[in-house]
Amino acid sequence: MYLYNYNTNFDNLQEEVRTLKNTRDEVQVKVTAPEINLEEIKQSVKDWQTKVDNTITEPENLIEEKVRSVESCSAFCVFF
Numbered sequence: 001m002y003l004y005n006y007n008t009n010f011d012n013l014q015e016e017v018r019t020l021k022n023t024r025d026e027v028q029v030k031v032t033a034p035e036i037n038l039e040e041i042k043q044s045v046k047d048w049q050t051k052v053d054n055t056i057t058e059p060e061n062l063i064e065e066k067v068r069s070v071e072s073c074s075a076f077c078v079f080f
Contacts, residue, residue: 010066017059024052 027049031041 013059014063017056017063020052020056024049024056
């Protein structure tokens, strides 16, 4: 049961990270045009972008670590 919950939670984490990245990218598109026109971007938007970037970093590191560990195990299991 623990392994099932772990995998389900991990899949949910990956999906939430994807969703947050997509939202971040959509906001960035909406911010880029006004920036080009030298319009001022609200500080709250800039703060949100910074917070999102920091929030995404930790789960991405966990995801990369899991992928590396699975790849290492797969390579190890092939030899034995």
